[in-house]
Amino acid sequence: MSEDINLYFITKWKSQFKKGLLEYIILLLLRSKPCYGYELISEMNQFTSLEIAEGTIYPLLNRLKKENLVSSEWAEMDTGIPRKYYKLTETGTSHLEVMKEYVDSLNLSITRIKESV
């Protein structure tokens, strides 16, 4: 309960912790419906305690697209700025399945460690 928390350390750690995790969560979000980048940022804020910067999401989506896990399509809006919608490909779905198993098994391990104390 001491209050000597090094916020700089925590901030740095949180940033590191997101690496890989964001990729997983984005794919999970896209499983339910196609989304555009800006939308994913607000979904993220709504569903999780995670914040994701714009400078993070757009390169991330490009990586996923280059790896063929998602596909994208421009959507002209009646009004407003055009949106680039991303959706999960079949490849993305099967990769997500592998990732899900990995995450689930890790969660089990961590639970076991926490209980072993």
Next chain:
Amino acid sequence: MSEDINLYFITKWKSQFKKGLLEYIILLLLRSKPCYGYELISEMNQFTSLEIAEGTIYPLLNRLKKENLVSSEWAEMDTGIPRKYYKLTETGTSHLEVMKEYVDSLNLSITRIKESV
């Protein structure tokens, strides 16, 4: 169920996924008892599906020490090579608590996303 999994992608992702996570798990492991580096590697292999390289753990432990989350002490063995034992400090304990809350809340969020599909 397709078998067109890009193992290179998965390997890369797993490596990224460990960032921050390893720090958390190491602190979790040290909560139960002091450990030396080489021991933590085998505990990791035993308790989790994670592999942690030597080139990862030693710099990691040094970072934790520099941040004052752990302290270290050389232990001369009756037989065998001297070991450097690490143990959680009070600062480490309170930081671990903050990290635990973050991880737990993220887990809840992910569960919610998975269920919302």
Next chain:
DNA sequence: AAAAAACACCTTGTGTTACAAGATACTTGA
């Protein structure tokens, strides 16, 4: 007794990623 494997520590260089900070451009509301 010699060789190999395991124990136990460490460092350097590389690749990947999150993010701050910036840019662009359209739309809405004060």
Next chain:
DNA sequence: TCAAGTATCTTGTAACACAAGGTGTTTTTT
């Protein structure tokens, strides 16, 4: 009119996991 919101993108930086290398000791195998 002018700020704030929507929506995209890029560049440069800091941090970390890991391969690959190193040192030296102890134990096991041949």
